[in-house]
Amino acid sequence: MTEFVLDEVPDTIADRGVWSSLRVQLLFWVCSFVLGLLGLIALLPGPITKVFGQSDPRACDLRRSSQGPSSDHVFGTDLQGCDIFANVIYGTRTSLFIGLATTAMCLFVALIVGTIAGYYGGPIDTLISRLTDIFLGFPFILGAIIVLNSVRRPTPIVVSAVLALFVWPTMSRLVRGAVRAVRRTEYVHAASAMGLSDRRILTGHVMPNSLGPVLSIAATVVGSVIVAESTLTFLGVGLRAPSISWGLQLANAQSQFAQSPHLLIFPALFLSLTVLALVTLGDILRDALDPKGRQK
Amino acid sequence: MRAARTICGRVFELIVVFFAVTFMIYAMVWALPGDPVASLSGDRPPPPNVIAQIRAKYNLDKSLPQQYFLYLGGLFTGDLGTTFSGRSVSDRMSSRWPVTITLALTAWVIQVVIGITLGMIAGLRSGGLLDRTVLIITVVATSIPIFVVAVSSQLIFGLRLGWLPIAGTDAGWPISYLTPACVVALFGLAAIARLMRGSVIDTMQSDFVRTLRAKGIPHRRIVGVHVTRNSVGPVLTFVAIDLGFLLGGAVVVEGIFNLPGIGQLLFSAIRTREGPTVVGVGTLLILIFLVLNLLVDLVNAMLDPRIRRD
Numbered sequence: 001m002t003e004f005v006l007d008e009v010p011d012t013i014a015d016r017g018v019w020s021s022l023r024v025q026l027l028f029w030v031c032s033f034v035l036g037l038l039g040l041i042a043l044l045p046g047p048i049t050k051v052f053g054q055s056d057p058r059a060c061d062l063r064r065s066s067q068g069p070s071s072d073h074v075f076g077t078d079l080q081g082c083d084i085f086a087n088v089i090y091g092t093r094t095s096l097f098i099g100l101a102t103t104a105m106c107l108f109v110a111l112i113v114g115t116i117a118g119y120y121g122g123p124i125d126t127l128i129s130r131l132t133d134i135f136l137g138f139p140f141i142l143g144a145i146i147v148l149n150s151v152r153r154p155t156p157i158v159v160s161a162v163l164a165l166f167v168w169p170t171m172s173r174l175v176r177g178a179v180r181a182v183r184r185t186e187y188v189h190a191a192s193a194m195g196l197s198d199r200r201i202l203t204g205h206v207m208p209n210s211l212g213p214v215l216s217i218a219a220t221v222v223g224s225v226i227v228a229e230s231t232l233t234f235l236g237v238g239l240r241a242p243s244i245s246w247g248l249q250l251a252n253a254q255s256q257f258a259q260s261p262h263l264l265i266f267p268a269l270f271l272s273l274t275v276l277a278l279v280t281l282g283d284i285l286r287d288a289l290d291p292k293g294r295q296k
Numbered sequence: 297m298r299a300a301r302t303i304c305g306r307v308f309e310l311i312v313v314f315f316a317v318t319f320m321i322y323a324m325v326w327a328l329p330g331d332p333v334a335s336l337s338g339d340r341p342p343p344p345n346v347i348a349q350i351r352a353k354y355n356l357d358k359s360l361p362q363q364y365f366l367y368l369g370g371l372f373t374g375d376l377g378t379t380f381s382g383r384s385v386s387d388r389m390s391s392r393w394p395v396t397i398t399l400a401l402t403a404w405v406i407q408v409v410i411g412i413t414l415g416m417i418a419g420l421r422s423g424g425l426l427d428r429t430v431l432i433i434t435v436v437a438t439s440i441p442i443f444v445v446a447v448s449s450q451l452i453f454g455l456r457l458g459w460l461p462i463a464g465t466d467a468g469w470p471i472s473y474l475t476p477a478c479v480v481a482l483f484g485l486a487a488i489a490r491l492m493r494g495s496v497i498d499t500m501q502s503d504f505v506r507t508l509r510a511k512g513i514p515h516r517r518i519v520g521v522h523v524t525r526n527s528v529g530p531v532l533t534f535v536a537i538d539l540g541f542l543l544g545g546a547v548v549v550e551g552i553f554n555l556p557g558i559g560q561l562l563f564s565a566i567r568t569r570e571g572p573t574v575v576g577v578g579t580l581l582i583l584i585f586l587v588l589n590l591l592v593d594l595v596n597a598m599l600d601p602r603i604r605r606d
Contacts, residue, residue: 139541140540149574150571227439235548257447
């Protein structure tokens with residue numbers, strides 16, 4: 001349940017040198033390492049869980065219900081006696097998938113809509129910016145609740161699509177801002193003076209140069225979406241039982257939390273760490289792309 | 297004259313958005329696969345005449361536009377439909393308003409007061425230990441899902457320490473509302489502190505502050521009056537953005553802490569699979585958001601001459 005607190009896209013478009021300013025930051029490497037590790041976990045959950053003994057998240061033993069961490073089960077077992085570590089590892093894939101899929105869908109729509117609005121201006125621009133203004137701060141959890149409530153079997157892709165429905169306006173707003181900043185630059189004027197077609201100017205010059213600021217926000221959006229998914233699942237409109245996700249584990253842990261806090265702590269730890277890495281990475285990228293906005 | 301035009305324009309916009317949002321929600325809810333009548337009855341389908349009767353009662357036998365206009369008509373006459381158990385949705389809501397409003401206002405005061413204070417302190421001593429601590433806390437606070445914070449604080453302050461009530465509103469305001477309000481306020485508080493910090497840093501470096509210094513105005517007065525007034529702009533704008541979060545957070549927090557407000561109605565309706573209640577209450581909350589958003593925007597425009605001009 002995180003709304004976005006987005007700063008405006010910087011007016012100045014950064015030159016080269018972004019990489020050299022990133023390279024020297026320890027925090028950038030820490031975040032990249034954490035995210036790389038999580039990506040690896042999401043790709044190869046099987047071998048990783050095997051290292052710690054219990055490898056099947058669905059192999060549950062009711063006799064060992066809600067036990068604390070032990071050498072057999074490093075993170076303990078849940079109410080059904082399933083290994084929490086295996087579930088957390090397998091849940092990584094679902095959570096990252098939803099975060100990335102939603103953001104990809106939003107980016108796709110936002111790039112088209114935002115570019116058109118930002119480059120051409122006029123009545124289309126007015127319409128789109130008013131629309132995106134309204135969605136700034138829109139309680140998208142409520143919107144998602146209403147829509148998901150009538151979906152019978154929400155799969156990860158359905159949940160992503162519904163979240164994307166409410167997140168894309170925020171991203172379009174940012175693309176529009178970035179494109180407007182690029183449109184005023186000399187090289188775009190030059191390209192249009194040379195008689196290049198709009199399509200070529202847009203795909204060859206405007207889009208690549210306005211992508212940077214948007215991608216830095218995208219990292220933050222992935223994090224927010226992961227939090228939103230877990231909240232929706234917790235409320236009971238998100239993913240359901242055969243799926244494995246952090247949100248589901250957290251939802252199931254709530255009733256048992258007082259007796260066995262490890263049910264909640266481990267999935268929550270993974271989730272928060274992922275989101276923390278994504279949000280921090282987004283912050284670092286934004287600062288690197290906009291030297292003016294760097295923390296003084 | 298200009299102001300009147302702006303207000304008319306914004307109200308017109310609101311009306312357009314209102315129709316767009318309600319129709320979008322309505323179309324999506326009914327266009328999606330899954331039959332609400334079938335999901336009502338469990339494994340064994342009811343006889344066809346019962347299905348037909350229920351369909352007629354909830355206007356499900358009519359075309360989509362027809363259904364939508366019937367629904368709109370209901371909305372304007374304060375009729376949000378009836379739940380499947382036969383009670384009217386608006387009836388169930390009337391007694392719940394005070395709880396939600398109290399929660400939202402308490403949370404709002406907490407986040408504005410603490411957020412601005414923290415942001416001021418961090419901004420005035422930027423780079424210091426306290427500044428870094430505030431920055432780290434604000435980032436961490438936004439990366440933990442609200443329900444995890446809610447459940448944990450319920451366990452720690454309610455169950456283990458026993459300082460505050462675990463759930464319900466029996467202890468009255470402010471005791472019962474303290475933990476839930478702090479949980480809802482956490483996200484906004486973090487954002488306000490960050491915004492205020494950046495804004496204070498910018499203001500402290502501006503020319504007019506240097507002039508004030510040169511004129512010999514005491515530091516306390518510069519910070520207390522001039523810097524504060526000139527730095528709260530972004531925070532005021534954020535308050536409008538934050539409304540949506542307060543409303544969404546209220547659903548989770550009222551559910552967990554069992555506060556009998558509007559949010560809890562939505563929370564329990566999801567659990568008991570009462571589609572009409574979920575749609576009715578959810579739509580209403582979104583409409584409230586739209587109206588409040590407009591009001592905050594207009595107030596902002598009146599307060600800040602820079603916004604008023606465009």
